[in-house]
Amino acid sequence: MSPDPPPPPSAPLPAATAPVAAVPSATAPATTGRRAHVVIALLMTFMALNFADKAVLGLLADPIRDDLDLTATEFGAIASAFYLLFSLSAVLVGFLGNRLRARPLLAGLVLVWSVAQLPILLPVAGFAVLLGTRVLLGAGEGPSLPLANHTAFGWFPQERRSLPAALITVGGALGAVIGAPLVLVINGTLGWRGSFGILGALGLLWLLAWWRWGGDGPYASSADGKAEEAGPRVRVPYRSIFLTGTWLGGTFSMFAVMWSLALALTWLPTWLEDHVHFSDAQVSGAVGLPSVSGLVLALGAGVLAQRLLKRGASGRLAQGVVGAVAALAAGVCLLGMTRAGPTALMLPLMAIGFAAGNAQTPLTNAAIARICPAGQRAAALATSYAIAATSSILAPFVSGRLIDTAANEAAGFDHAFDVAGGLLLAGGLIAVLTVRPDRDAQAIAPEDRQPPIVPAS
Template identity: 35%
Template structure:
């Protein structure tokens, strides 16, 4: 296998760097809402419930656009789709720069931002896979995924400084400019890789799966369903992270604004080394011949359960510092599905259908973002006499769901078996179709042999 196919070219790693920055901006756009929450709630006179609803409005079109762009990605080059999305993100920031922002304007901006960001992560992964084969995807894919954590980490101190030094409007303006700069660079550097083109006829990493398979077989197999359920739960965690974690640090634990920015940065910064290390371990196991069920599925499931335990621990009598540590480590361990889940999906689907399936998984899974922030807002408002207690009740719900999703993942995630069953089901469909066509032709032939009736 040549260097390009295995991901050894300089161009491949330059694309990874650009996709990493793409995700940095993507999640900084998400984080600004939580980091500017307190002055925004004050200026616009928002209650916790209203703030939670605005946070959830971001996901109103998020899933629909993700599915739509996923199917488009089967036919259109990733370069142009990613550029289009980045332009949309940038454009919707600028209306929030003025002092005349209203609640409807804020909601409209978040809805349109969600439309532009819904397809971003699966399309970035799809673009990354075009430069790396299955045995070499774990680490570059995780680097791209960690752009999300880096975006949240960098957003903490930088955007908090802009909010405190100037005002929250300036933070949105800065993100709009950064998005336009990335787009200009991407139009010069971006390119689709050779792996997708070379594999289009032969299918996913294991070959022999290049034919188009009915989506009912792909969507209803055990591995896809397991990935989808864990993805849903763990996206609830990430949506709470960029919406409510800064507010919890500020109002629940009593930290000052600048300290809150640095603590938030530290929490999401811990995601990066943990997930990169586990991705490296998983890739080593895959290259040594360990099954994807163990090297990817079992790791995702086990660490999701451990993350759930740590979220439950925030409701105990720990000190504020230890509660921050639980959020940091628990959050890091519950992010593996965003790296390993798409890899398991790519194990079971051909490259010609991969973009659509990644888009469907991401779009349905991220519906958690439509629910979780609003639900947390309701829980907090119900405990208005003790804000910290309200947040921690929400973290209990998260912990229980992580435990349940991890246990379900251990039972369901088996890419090797799923791939085999999908191929068998596809062959049965083909045989049934052939039998039906043969029967139809025999009927027509018999009718012709009988001649016209007298």
């Protein structure tokens, strides 16, 4: 007896085999490609504003300290205040990111940090107001990077996420390249208070653009670039994620990178002006060098990692080792920066020392996203970032104390830069040994629950 003919294409599938949820077709990335590029451009601008808001305090350190009569320790306390609620906010909003859509969530963050800038415009705003507004600004900006990555990952399948993550980091670098001269020009015309106000206004303009064109992508519901089926979603205990080598090692490496970033934002302009004897224009150009270098290095690392994954390389090599090498290079250069004699040698070491570590951060985020279910991705990224960001609370204040208590200010700066270089070396070595996303993904979600990743052809 011949078998029954298959049902015609228009007939419904039998109940036993009917799919429970639609799966994105193979053409989904093509049909959403233009929108994905718009969203990535908006997220890059989001991170550029985020970085400029962080950097403005360090760029205007001298006029602020002179106007408000602040000691180095007091100024360091203001810089550290930015991170007082930074980590707590990152964790809380990160868990909300598992449940809320990207458009209102990111819009709310930008509204908070934009409004936080405005009280500084008041002529009577002094130490207390500056301290309070930096706390509020930090609360608004704490979740920014993990949620920007989480949103970007929703527009791309897993094997194509390293480059978008790098572009998000590039956006931050552009914030320094464009923001530093902009802030100094505004300071020259409107004063240091006007710089804070203009940045707040730019954030509100971004909010309008995001509300019009931003949103979640077709891969927002899946960690592996495939739609999750209806019914109970794959979930694992968070401790299973947080105790992996990828999460622990990646978090520590980001701790070291963020320490050096906070040091650069707070004290590098002062060091360049007071001890390298640069003019305001030279400081503006020099402060932008790590950002330009970081832009190139982060983009290059992202392209390299994505090509390695496409060719079938392991996540350990593409995301762990490549990122770790960048951190190690940063540590070596930072240790050499204050020991270099000629300015022509010091500047390249500074540019790489404060930038190369940033090439590791997007790869670490992509590796962490690789090991966890999509419904827990925002929280896993945000918690890692929150813990790493505690270094940003410590770095400005600890560095200020080193500067104040050293035999002379120059020696204090040397000690501060050495501490940052040593942390970068430790972070790179730990990342080489521990960041293994393929192994950890299988340990967390075996193949019967999470399909293996097939490299793109």
